[in-house]
Amino acid sequence: MGRPAAQENPPVTSDPSPASGPIVVALGSDARSLRLVHAGFRMAREQGRPWVVAHVEVPGWETPEEADQARVWLEEAHELGAEVIWLKGPTVVAGLLMLARKRAPSLIIMGVTRARGPWDRLESSRAKEMLGRNLDVRILPLPLDSAPPVDFAWRNLGDLVGIAGALAVILTMAGLFAAALAVVLGFPAVPAVFALALAFILHRWGRVVGAAATLASFLVYGLFFNRASGMVPVDGWPRFMAFAATVLGAQALVDLVGQLRQETRLGRRREAETVLLMLLGRGLARCSTVQEVAGVLVRRLRSLFQAEAWVLLPAEGDLWTRLPGGGDAPPCAPPSGLLPEFSAAVAREDPLEPFFEPPCSFVPLAGTGGTEGLLQIRLASGGRVPQERWGLLQAFAVQGSLALERIRAVETAHSVRMENETERMRSTLLGAVSHDLRTPLAAIQGAATSLLLPEEALTEASRRDLLMMIREESERLSRLLGNLLDLTRLESGIIRVRKEWQPLDEVVGSTIGRLERQGPVPVRVLLPADLPPVPLDGGLMEQVLQNLLVNARLHAGDGEVLLEAWAAPDSMELAVSDRGPGVPAEYQARIFDKFFRMPGQLRDGGAGLGLAICDAIVKAHGGRIWVEDQEGGGARFRVSLPQDGPPPLLPDPEPVPPEPAP
């Protein structure tokens, strides 16, 4: 059944599919279904369509374990951006039809298996044909592999009447056929035909039904053939024994095949578990905090085991702290003394079974450095975790603890680095601050004490000069302290950026206005009239512009300072350029560092904080600030601010202004 349905069933594809309908992936429960999800994801992305992943639950058709797996696949699909749907229907086809009528899909992707026998082929093609006949939709069958179909089999075990009927029909047919053959071939044909029929039944419905069918076949043989013995020589004990031996032998053979099948199923479950672990590992690898690890573990356990789960970390004494990620508080606390017991077992490399204290089970999160924490889970049934799932649970725990360990290691490294950085900062800060604070203070103190000298010692002009100096130096001190405070506030997150949509010319206007209070500002401003509004914090951005303009003016000498802005597709671009000496390439990255001053630069009263503040503010806006060489010499400071989507619309356009009286 590797060929697409289109070739077998042309009418299905002749109808054009709805252009905008979603892509529907019909999902089974085994590990290979993930391929369907990924195929759906790729197609939806290529065609830019929405996609829906649906699983049809047929009551009594799949085991709870398989249903759990299907939930995991759906969750994976959800993470990939699919809309996921869990349907219930009498049959898979009925469920899909229901969905298709509602959502008008453009394409249905379903898994098909290469058929092994005529029965499988019949099933798969019937499912597709039924769908195709009822829908104007293209169906894309994806070959999974050569194993028997799991998704679209008709294993209606609950329908005993149906099975009994089927048995009766099969055995009657077998009986008639055997009788017919026996006329030609004699007795040996009879057990062979029955053995064949029983092998089929056993393969189809399993041991219990098979045993019932074997008994039924003895009955049929006894009743039917003994009566017909006039026609065919089948009577007598030896022949009955031969019949029984053949039939039972066939049964034993099919049993063996059944065991093989069981092993195949186990193999498939292992494959599913491997995929689950892979998904878990991938989820955990993305985590950067302990909380995220807990979240991933809890979510995966919930969907896999249908269990509530909690991640507990050891706290002081015998207490535990619960990491957020689960739902409510756990129903019981871990028993005391569990941690040392687990630790000892881990040290002995004992195979650990989950510790069960109704209704919860506990598994240690044991890493290389001892027990990192505990995984507490409560199954929906409230019972123990079944033994065949211990391995999987422990694999989860190991992955979880490795992720926790990794994060702890990163955190430790980070805090060590932070400590070093803080120490370095502290000494730089002390040095810079003590120098920059002392200089203006010394001037103020000196001037004030001079003024207190007996009056005749100073001329009126020098008295005024000293007073001016006190004013200027105190302003400088105030600026420095303001900058230090601002930077501290920005870095500690006390200042929060409150972005509001506003025209840039307002910020530019208030900045220049503020600067002009201290004297004329020779800045040329180039703002396009149609500049769109941009989301920013006016007060903070004004400080950025002010620092950049003051810097530019300081270094420009008599040259012109130019302030420009223009709109880029997703951002607002700003540039402040001067014709000063510029910033040498080797310092261009560092001049935004705190207290950084270019060697050889004059101490102009700044403490090397202005650009650091600009950097902190622009970054807090989600933007970027950098410096580049101005063509023809000089520095060009660039700021790029994100536009964050289209500007808000005004409530309604204003009415046309009334015509003024002439």
Place this chain on the structure above:
Amino acid sequence: MTQPLILIIEDEAPLRRFLVPTLSTQGYQVDVASTGAEGILLARSYNPDIILLDLGLPDRDGLEVLRELRDWSRKPILIISARNQETDKVRALDLGADDYLTKPFGAAELLARIRVALRHAAGSGRETPLLRVGSLCLDLEKREVAMDAVPVKLTPLEYRLLEALARRAGKVVTHAQLLNDVWGPTGEGQTHYLRIYMGTLRRKIEPDPTRPRYLLTEPSIGYRLNVD
């Protein structure tokens, strides 16, 4: 005519030492309180013409003192605050303060603000229908705006905005106050409307909108119609 009485509510001695002689030499009568409770008591007893209120008082929050004063007094209140957090200033202005000064400030700036506040208090009884600032002329009675005697066409919203600022000329008007004046209760929180209309208004009456002469921005707080 007696000199205006200024009440200073300020707990820091160095600042009082600077304020008292500065204001006295300018001819004002000065009264000083160093706690909120004392300030309220003095305000009730002497009914000063203007109050300088520090927000960081030892006994109670300055904003609370402001609210209590505003319960019964309509006299101008000038906030002196070391905090440069904009939210505090906006709250003080919205609670009815007339203006604010951020420490440190110079004597000239303080005296200018006091003059504006007193002038405004004196004029608040009668509405001045005609406002002239530089070449801008605003006639509130005829609802006409002119630049250098040339009429300027404003949309109704732009006019209401300019009028709201002109009725409090020289004083800071917060975003919330302007939105309420121009748009009514529906305008609450819609600061971007205000900014956009302020932009179009500036383009009509400012000679150079990037260097506003009349409509000054007080960043993160509001706007002020410059009367100097």
